[in-house]
Amino acid sequence: MTTYFTQDHEWIAVEGDSATVGITDYAQAQLGDVVFVEVPPVGTEVAKGKEAAVVESVKAASDVYAPVSGTVTEANSALEADPALVNTSPEGEGWFFKLKLADAGELEGLMDETAYKAFVAGL
């Protein structure tokens, strides 16, 4: 499994042609207390860089973008009852959705963990 990161602070863990998407620890810290997550229903076609989910913190709603294009195969239903999982375990139990990649070539250009850490350190 390889994990990639976007400049919009999403992570995508890829295994074969499947992937899991969530937001990074940096992103959850910036958002603050998450009170609601709207994840795309199974079957939704998401496009790289386009809105795929919405995360609501106490103070504002923020879009979450799809790191790559694909078809949603599962949404994290645990977030419905406990949206704070995004704060407590952003890169674990607080994942948003899983998808089947449309084009693995789109992963090129995303950051690896080292590059993402350097990117965040520069913010």
Place this chain on the structure above:
Amino acid sequence: MSDDDHIAEPLPLDAWHRARGARMVPFAGYAMPIQYEGIIAEHAWTREHAGLFDVSHMGQLTLAGEGLDDALEALLPADVKSLAVGRMRYSLLLNESGGIIDDLMLCRWPTKIYMVVNGAVKAGDIAHMRARLPAAITLDHMTERALLALQGPEAFAALARVTTGRWDLSALTFMMGGPYEIDGIDAFITRSGYTGEDGFEISVDAAEVERVADILCAQPEVKPIGLGARDSLRLEAGLPLYGHDLDTNTDPVSADLGFAISKRRRTEGGFPGADRILKYLADGAPTKRVGLALEGRLPAREGAEIFAGDVKVGTVTSGGFAPSVGAPIAMGYVDAAHAAVGTRLEIEVRGKRLAATVAPMPFVPHRYVRKGAA
């Protein structure tokens, strides 16, 4: 963070906030702390203990001169003449059509009136008043003063421990103010605030505010609280925020602030927009600011449209997740026919209709300490 950070002016406690881990955001032209440890934790701390808010962005003014009461009554619907020394009153700066230029607090000092106005619009307020007040009236914008708010059920215990003065702090009940000292530093303290909790606002020299903030935060009941929780607390308390729930297009009656039109002024009129406002008081206004309790967990934010069936009947002006309620709440303006408590409406969020019910405000009961109700 954003580039706006660099154009926002620092407040006197800027370094103090940053040293305490605050995330700073631009607000009302200043860099202000949005949160320290997290909005929900800070909100809960204020409801249970005492939160210290830096509200130094607000405009602190004093007005003085011959004929001051009459001059102010020409601009505001408050009964200024009956305001005794040490008493405080909520009022509204109104334009000629009765629109709200700002909401504010007035407090009578022995020879002056002390006024606190909103930070984002203070320059406009001052210009408006200076253009209309007679030459005999002086208006001093006390830019050398900082303002702190200490709010919560334990605010009195914490503040009383560090305050000295001619009167015991308990002599101040809700909407009263007086001069005190905190560790030898002069402080004008009012028992007021904008969280719905008991609490105080503390005006001190900006050069001394860091020491006062340190002294207050050294009390076990007190933690610093950011703007984020200030907003969720005031929303639960049903208190409107200027620039969101109030603006120059809203009048006091629609805004459900009829209490700010003093009894004598209702009879005599003589304030800006009196014709329209007195007519609305008698016959009702076409729209009304109401509270909205939402079903489910998805919050509705400012700007969301409110529907009765297919008909748009209003707009949300403030909304979010209410930590003490444990659910999303909102306030907004709806047509008078849909403003009764219990009316079932829908709010549109990202193409979805959320069920909402007009709810009584405050959403969380006020806990002001009023005179004679010890």
